[in-house]
Amino acid sequence: MAPMQRLATCFLLIVSPVAVLGQSSSIPDVEPAATFVPATPVAGARLQEAETLQLTDAVIERLVTEQGVSEYAEYFAFDDSTAASDARVRRTASASCKTFSGDSEWPKEIVWDIFNVLLGGALIPTKPIAASCYDSKWGKKDGAKCTEVANKFTDPLFHHADPTSSRWFLSTKLTQAV
Structure with a gap:
C-alpha cells in the first residue's frame, strides 16, 4: 500500500463514526419523539429534508419524566436544558477532544438504541x-x-x-x- x-x-x-446499532440491548418501551421543523429556520439557511426531523427542547423535557428512559435523557439534552446534568455540561465544556467507540465517555449501546428509536429509526449503522x-x-x-x-x-x-x-x-x- x-x-x-x-x-x-x-x-x-x-475519525470514522463507529456507532454500531442493532446489537442486543433491552430497549425501554418508548415511541419515536423527533418532530419535523420548518425547512427554513430562523437563521435563514434552508435545511435539507433529512435535517428537518429533529429532537427539540420539548421532546427532551418529556423524556425526563418518561419511565424507562428518564435516566438516559441527559444524553440527548441540550446544554441549556434542565435535563442536562451539571456534571455532563462540565465534562462537555472541558473536553479537549471528541469521544469515540471504546472511550469511557462513549454512550452505552442502549443509549444509541434509544436514540435510534427516538429518531424513528433514522440512524445509519456505520x-x-x-x-x-x-x-x-x-x-x-x-x-x-x-x-x-x-x-x-x-x-x-x-x-x-x-x-x-x-x-x-x-x-x-x-x-x-x-
Whole structure:
C-alpha cells in the first residue's frame, strides 16, 4: 500500500463514526419523539429534508419524566436544558477532544438504541470504510477488500456510495452554503 493511502486509511479509521446499532440491548418501551421543523429556520439557511426531523427542547423535557428512559435523557439534552446534568455540561465544556467507540465517555449501546428509536429509526449503522484492512469488531481482515479500499480511496464516487464515510460530503458538493 502506498504511503499516502496507508496514511489516509489510518486517518479514516481514527475519525470514522463507529456507532454500531442493532446489537442486543433491552430497549425501554418508548415511541419515536423527533418532530419535523420548518425547512427554513430562523437563521435563514434552508435545511435539507433529512435535517428537518429533529429532537427539540420539548421532546427532551418529556423524556425526563418518561419511565424507562428518564435516566438516559441527559444524553440527548441540550446544554441549556434542565435535563442536562451539571456534571455532563462540565465534562462537555472541558473536553479537549471528541469521544469515540471504546472511550469511557462513549454512550452505552442502549443509549444509541434509544436514540435510534427516538429518531424513528433514522440512524445509519456505520463501520469504518477501511475496516476490511484490520481484524476488528467489524470482522476479519480481508486482503482483497482492503486492496479495493486502498485503490479507490481517492475516488469521490467510492465515498459518495457510503454516506457514513468521513469524506462523503466532499463528493456531494455540499461544502458550500446553498
